[in-house]
Amino acid sequence: MTSQEKGWKEISIAAICWKPSTEFLTGDWKTYKPVRDLEKCTKCLLCAIFCPDGAIQWKPEKEDIEFDYNFCKGCGICANECPVKAIEMKLE
Amino acid sequence: MMKSVEQKTLALNGNEAVAYAVKQSDVDVVAAYPITPQTIIVERFSEYVANGEVETAFVCTESEHSALTACLAASLTGARTFTASASAGLALMHEMLFVTSGCRAPVVMAIANRALSAPINIHGDQSDTMAQRDSGWIQIYAENAQEVYDSIIQAFRIAEHPDVLLPAMVCLDGFQLSHSVENVNVLPDEVVKKFVGVRQYPMVLTHEGKMVPLKLDPENPMTMGPLAFPNYYFEFKRQQEEAMKVALRVIREVHDEYAKISGRSYGDGLLDSYFLEDAEIAIVCLGSTAGTVKTVVDELRAEGIKAGLLRMRTFRPLPVDGIKKVLGHVKAVAVMDKSMSFGGFGGAVFHEVRHALYDLDKKPFVVNYIYGLGGRDTSPMQIRGIYNDLQEILAKGRVETPVKYVGLRE
Numbered sequence: 001m002t003s004q005e006k007g008w009k010e011i012s013i014a015a016i017c018w019k020p021s022t023e024f025l026t027g028d029w030k031t032y033k034p035v036r037d038l039e040k041c042t043k044c045l046l047c048a049i050f051c052p053d054g055a056i057q058w059k060p061e062k063e064d065i066e067f068d069y070n071f072c073k074g075c076g077i078c079a080n081e082c083p084v085k086a087i088e089m090k091l092e
Numbered sequence: 093m094m095k096s097v098e099q100k101t102l103a104l105n106g107n108e109a110v111a112y113a114v115k116q117s118d119v120d121v122v123a124a125y126p127i128t129p130q131t132i133i134v135e136r137f138s139e140y141v142a143n144g145e146v147e148t149a150f151v152c153t154e155s156e157h158s159a160l161t162a163c164l165a166a167s168l169t170g171a172r173t174f175t176a177s178a179s180a181g182l183a184l185m186h187e188m189l190f191v192t193s194g195c196r197a198p199v200v201m202a203i204a205n206r207a208l209s210a211p212i213n214i215h216g217d218q219s220d221t222m223a224q225r226d227s228g229w230i231q232i233y234a235e236n237a238q239e240v241y242d243s244i245i246q247a248f249r250i251a252e253h254p255d256v257l258l259p260a261m262v263c264l265d266g267f268q269l270s271h272s273v274e275n276v277n278v279l280p281d282e283v284v285k286k287f288v289g290v291r292q293y294p295m296v297l298t299h300e301g302k303m304v305p306l307k308l309d310p311e312n313p314m315t316m317g318p319l320a321f322p323n324y325y326f327e328f329k330r331q332q333e334e335a336m337k338v339a340l341r342v343i344r345e346v347h348d349e350y351a352k353i354s355g356r357s358y359g360d361g362l363l364d365s366y367f368l369e370d371a372e373i374a375i376v377c378l379g380s381t382a383g384t385v386k387t388v389v390d391e392l393r394a395e396g397i398k399a400g401l402l403r404m405r406t407f408r409p410l411p412v413d414g415i416k417k418v419l420g421h422v423k424a425v426a427v428m429d430k431s432m433s434f435g436g437f438g439g440a441v442f443h444e445v446r447h448a449l450y451d452l453d454k455k456p457f458v459v460n461y462i463y464g465l466g467g468r469d470t471s472p473m474q475i476r477g478i479y480n481d482l483q484e485i486l487a488k489g490r491v492e493t494p495v496k497y498v499g500l501r502e
Contacts, residue, residue, distance in 0.1 A: 005323055005324070006327070007327065008326075008327035008328070008330040008331050008334075011324070011327055011328075011331075012296040012297050012298075013196055013257065013294065013296060013306070013328075013331050013335075014194070014195050014196035014257075014296070014306060014316065014328075015194070015195075015316075015317065015318055015320050015324075015328050016296045016297070016298060016306065016314050016315065016316060017298070017299045017314070017315040017318050018296075018297040018298065018299060019299055020299040020300075021299070021315075
């Protein structure tokens with residue numbers, strides 16, 4: 001606990017979130033990190049659809065996907081679902 | 093007592109008194125599952141719904157766990173919400189009782205107190221609500237059907253007070269109160285509607301950085317019931333404890349305001365004393381037993397014995413200062429518990445009362461009587477026996493058996 005955290009009189013009651021979920025980084029929960037083999041990847045986007053955290057996003061400007069390691073918890077669902085086995089879970 | 097509003101007298105049992113009070117309290121949602129001895133409450137209320145006498149959304153659920161979950165969700169949208177249960181039904185709600193108080197949803201629930209299985213028993217004791225005393229709900233125990241009616245109306249105001257915002261149980265002894273018909277004076281519909289008013293909401297800061305009323309609203313989205321880690325969970329629990337402290341004041345204020353309209357009061361709303369001012373010996377109890385004890389106190393007083401009674405109307409929050417004030421001068425106190433705390437030192441009410449008196453320089457003797465389990469009747473003679481024991485303790489100057497059983501075959 002840090003001194004920046006607020007006391008019970010300062011926070012919203014009923015645990016109503018006073019910050020958006022994007023300010024609660026969960027990326028450091030992971031043990032294994034998904035790494036993509038760009039040669040195998042067909043950009044079918046199944047990984048982005050299956051990611052339970054929305055941590056794989058389609059970037060139109062790059063015409064490619066991007067892993068957001070700030071939120072990826074390392075669950076490995078993307079690697080499991082990838083039809084061409086282009087994602088490998090590597091120990092961080 | 094002054095009576096400022098004209099009232100009509102109805103013959104109602106405790107359960108019907110609950111249903112009638114809920115009908116008048118402008119409730120938006122009732123979700124419930126039947127269980128003896130509470131069933132009549134919801135049955136009567138469903139008749140009001142079917143007859144078009146109320147505009148309440150009535151939800152029949154498949155279990156008590158679902159009933160309270162539905163009430164919680166409805167309450168979080170800002171609705172005034174009511175349910176009723178007892179015994180195993182309340183036990184099945186256990187998980188959701190904590191979620192409801194933690195989400196600060198001011199659901200009001202009537203409990204027709206009933207024993208817990210096994211062995212199965214449908215009769216009245218207070219094991220069910222005592223087992224939930226740490227669930228973060230306000231608990232009010234009524235003495236008679238009139239007080240049941242009055243307490244339900246007050247409970248909406250107490251629970252929904254923006255500085256309290258805690259769920260509240262109104263407890264009525266199963267069968268003794270739930271099924272016994274009494275004369276109940278009821279206020280006119282418009283008087284109750286005005287008294288309960290429109291639900292008010294405290295303001296909260298949301299993730300959008302806005303201060304908005306605490307209710308689910310698509311225009312002002314908020315995250316309710318989120319995950320809280322070790323760095324914040326504790327602070328939210330401390331807030332609930334503070335709300336209980338505020339409730340001590342609000343229960344009194346609402347009680348006093350109601351007394352002005354109805355002409356009826358119950359002590360200060362927290363503690364109801366009977367001949368305690370100069371009492372040397374006193375009984376402490378909850379609920380309908382107080383009626384029997386009062387009769388015995390009258391007899392003893394006629395005999396010149398300084399006997400008194402403290403009926404705890406509010407058990408959560410516990411009126412610690414009040415208990416110290418009204419019992420501090422008494423020489424010997426017998427606390428009656430209609431439930432057991434297996435393996436503990438006496439029953440739950442005994443724990444609290446003895447504990448509250450511990451800090452006094454001069455403490456009364458405090459002993460415990462477990463009674464009435466599974467609906468066993470407790471007679472005036474047995475109550476008299478308790479007062480006799482207290483006199484004996486004073487004569488001997490010591491307590492030999494701190495925890496005893498009333499009406500139990502050895």
